Amino acid sequence: MKRNVLLLVLVSLTLGLTAQAGSISGKVSGVSGESVVYVEAPAGKTFPTPTQEPVIDQKGLMFQPHIVAVQQGTTVQFLNSDSFAHNVFWISVGGNKKLGHNLGTWPQGEKRPFKFDNPGAVSLLCNVHPEMSGYVVVSPTPYFAKTDKSGEYKIENVPDGSYNVTAWHEGAKNQSKPVTVTGDSKADFTLSK
Ligand SMILES: [Cu+2]
Secondary structure (H helix, E strand, O other), rough: OHHHHHHHHHHHHHHHHHOOOEEEEEEEEOOOOOOOEEOOOOOOOEEEEEOOOOOOEEEEEEEEEEEEEOOOOEEEEEEOOOOOOOOEEEOOEOOOOHHHEEEEEOOOOOOOEEEEOOOEEEEEEEEOOOOOEEEEEEEOOOOOEEEEEEOEEEEEEOOOEEEEEEEOOOOOOEEEEEEEEEEEEEOOOOOOO
């Protein structure tokens, strides 16, 4: 009996070690400022719906933050903090114009939610102020990161395995590449317009 318990402990330990999660880190170059790097969904794999609801504020005639990365299925709260009305609309999600949407126009202090159920980049616009722009980048997996201003990023807690990883930058073409994660792994990207 004692021996069986010991065996069970050993087997669990071994399984725990082989299922260890790693990370993907690297640099996005060829562009300046923040980019987003995300892991594409492995075939047939789904992830729990995220419960966090990030806020994008319209303040000082700007979308703040300018770029927000979220997991697919996330509800984003759009807030207006200015003393005048703003609108929020987008013409596509991930290049799909059928997913264009107008959230409406609302005054200071109010917010409106929207759940992003499709992956890809969303270019946010305000039809009251054509100079305003912001981005929601919807990752199909929980494995994504925004780079710092120099392009460095790190995606934590990625289970070992083979993935397609995509880099996005405002105004540039997306770049995707296969990345095999075994522990801490590296992936660099060079983007162009
Ligand atoms: Cu506006």
